[in-house]
Amino acid sequence: MRILRFFITRIFLKRWILVLGMIILLFLANYVSFSTARSIISTFQGYQELETLNQEGTFVANLDPNSEADFDKIEIDETQKVYEYLNNNYTYALQANGFVTSLENKHNMDVAFNYINEEAYKINQFRLSHGNHINFNYKFNKEKIPILVGAGLAKTYPVGSNIEITDPVTQQLVNLNVQGVLEENAHRSNFYAPNSKTYFNFSIFIPVNEEFINSAGLDLHVNGLMDIVLLDSTKDETMNLKEYIQENLGLAFNFFNQQENFNYFENYYVNSLKIICTITFILLIIIVCLATWNTLISIRLMIKDFTINLLVGLSYSKLRAIFYGYFGILFSIILAVLFGITAFNRYSFWLRKGSTFATYGIFGLISLDWLALLIVLFIDFIIGFTIVELTIRKIKSIPISVGVLQ
Amino acid sequence: MKYSLFRFIDVFEAIASYLICFATNLIFIYVQTLNLEGFSILKSFLESMIDYQLIINIFLTSIIIVFHYQFLNRRKTEIFCRILVGDTMVNIIIRYILNSLAILMFSFLLSLSLNFYLELNVTSNLYLVFIFIIYILISAGRVKKE
Numbered sequence: 012m013r014i015l016r017f018f019i020t021r022i023f024l025k026r027w028i029l030v031l032g033m034i035i036l037l038f039l040a041n042y043v044s045f046s047t048a049r050s051i052i053s054t055f056q057g058y059q060e061l062e063t064l065n066q067e068g069t070f071v072a073n074l075d076p077n078s079e080a081d082f083d084k085i086e087i088d089e090t091q092k093v094y095e096y097l098n099n100n101y102t103y104a105l106q107a108n109g110f111v112t113s114l115e116n117k118h119n120m121d122v123a124f125n126y127i128n129e130e131a132y133k134i135n136q137f138r139l140s141h142g143n144h145i146n147f148n149y150k151f152n153k154e155k156i157p158i159l160v161g162a163g164l165a166k167t168y169p170v171g172s173n174i175e176i177t178d179p180v181t182q183q184l185v186n187l188n189v190q191g192v193l194e195e196n197a198h199r200s201n202f203y204a205p206n207s208k209t210y211f212n213f214s215i216f217i218p219v220n221e222e223f224i225n226s227a228g229l230d231l232h233v234n235g236l237m238d239i240v241l242l243d244s245t246k247d248e249t250m251n252l253k254e255y256i257q258e259n260l261g262l263a264f265n266f267f268n269q270q271e272n273f274n275y276f277e278n279y280y281v282n283s284l285k286i287i288c289t290i291t292f293i294l295l296i297i298i299v300c301l302a303t304w305n306t307l308i309s310i311r312l313m314i315k316d317f318t319i320n321l322l323v324g325l326s327y328s329k330l331r332a333i334f335y336g337y338f339g340i341l342f343s344i345i346l347a348v349l350f351g352i353t354a355f356n357r358y359s360f361w362l363r364k365g366s367t368f369a370t371y372g373i374f375g376l377i378s379l380d381w382l383a384l385l386i387v388l389f390i391d392f393i394i395g396f397t398i399v400e401l402t403i404r405k406i407k408s409i410p411i412s413v414g415v416l417q
Numbered sequence: 418m419k420y421s422l423f424r425f426i427d428v429f430e431a432i433a434s435y436l437i438c439f440a441t442n443l444i445f446i447y448v449q450t451l452n453l454e455g456f457s458i459l460k461s462f463l464e465s466m467i468d469y470q471l472i473i474n475i476f477l478t479s480i481i482i483v484f485h486y487q488f489l490n491r492r493k494t495e496i497f498c499r500i501l502v503g504d505t506m507v508n509i510i511i512r513y514i515l516n517s518l519a520i521l522m523f524s525f526l527l528s529l530s531l532n533f534y535l536e537l538n539v540t541s542n543l544y545l546v547f548i549f550i551i552y553i554l555i556s557a558g559r560v561k562k563e
Binding site: 026028029031032035036038039042043046047049050054201203204205206207279280283284286287290297301304305308309311312 | 430437456457458459461462465466469473476477479480482483486487490491
């Protein structure tokens with residue numbers, strides 16, 4: 012330990028510019044691998060969530076990106092007709108997220124109201140930390156509406172408490188009763204961007220039944236249609252619905268079945284991840300080459316010190332241990348900085364009151380970040396091993412006499 | 418490059434370092450001109466780097482600092498010998514600045530070919546040139562004999 016301190020303070024830090032250059036290069040390498048690891052893990056998580064939809068008879072609606080949609084022309088009685096048609100002929104999962112309302116809470120966050128029907132609720136399989144699951148058989152306007160609240164609202168609105176509020180989609184005063192609290196960081200990945208997630212820590216889930224849909228406004232109707240999922244259906248049935256929607260609302264929808272979705276996702280994910288991995292690999296190679304160049308330069312300048320120490324009894328294996336120790340310290344500093352930046356990023360969502368991104372975690376980091384840091388640590392081991400072994404080989408190739416002469 | 422402190426290998430190292438910095442900056446700018454609608458995974462990955470584009474570029478210029486630092490350290494004995502045979506410190510410093518600037522300009526002109534290939538504005542790398550000139554001037558103060 013003493014010899015490591017001696018080498019760091021008397022030899023390496025004497026040329027601190029080289030150490031700083033090294034830290035910067037290694038930091039870039041770590042940042043690139045961290046971003047990649049996070050992208051891949053997040054995409055993979057999203058993919059796993061969406062796999063529940065890759066089932067026979069499941070069709071996901073998608074507004075045709077090539078069509079022109081005129082939402083101003085849509086009237087409420089037309090959307091009501093579409094929902095009536097849906098209720099009579101199909102089993103469908105409906106979930107409309109992100110109707111932001113101001114509701115008093117401990118963290119002063121805006122609260123998002125999410126509307127979910129029974130089928131969508133079954134698909135999502137939310138886990139609760141307290142309370143019970145919600146039921147969908149309540150009578151709208153006559154009974155209290157059972158709801159789930161996000162973990163961030165649990166203290167202000169514990170299980171059993173009531174909330175009286177003007178509902179953003181029905182514009183009516185409703186009485187909500189908290190039935191359960193979602194687990195921390197409950198989230199849902201976007202259908203078509205599986206790496207982006209919406210967190211439900213400051214959300215309220217409101218069960219939607221036919222009665223509720225009939226009372227709701229145009230916003231919920233149109234929003235709900237955008238991501239609607241037909242269950243136990245056939246291609247012919249979806250074509251009927253597609254025509255019906257086109258006829259009544261003038262919106263062109265596509266309904267993709269399991270195989271089409273699977274092919275699309277497979278192509279999309281695999282290609283995107285391949286490109287990301289290739290970019291990262293190339294960047295890492297370049298950065299490691301630069302870091303090696305930096306180390307070789309350091310050896311050129313420090314060879315005198317190394318050889319003098321080798322002459323007075325330092326063995327190559329000890330020198331190797333010193334280098335591993337030195338790089339271990341460098342990587343620890345860099346990982347600590349990376350950790351700090353990530354924690355600050357997560358915390359900044361709380362500061363900015365970004366309720367759909369605010370997350371709970373140890374030191375502000377969620378499991379995704381920890382896993383990515385672990386992968387970075389593994390990559391650091393490989394980089395460290397490569398550089399140290401190259402360095403030792405270089406030092407060994409310089410005869411001691413040449414070093415002393417310098 | 419008569420009486421220059423730079424050997425071929427040093428010129429090569431310097432040009433390579435400058436080109437890495439210039440190319441990184443240009444690639445960042447080029448990626449932003451690409452239309453990545455519909456490639457959200459790729460887009461958000463690239464954005465995680467583009468957001469810190471300036472910091473990454475400036476971080477990368479540290480390799481130029483490292484280059485100048487190690488170069489001048491290794492040339493201390495040579496400078497001492499040159500002064501012994503009648504050269505002056507002022508002349509050595511002026512030659513060092515001029516040679517460094519020449520290498521920088523050559524690298525910048527080389528990087529322009531990438532500018533033209535990617536159809537980017539020729540002024541995109543100028544701020545880096547400015548930073549590098551400052552580095553050269555600062556390092557000129559560190560030209561010392563042993």
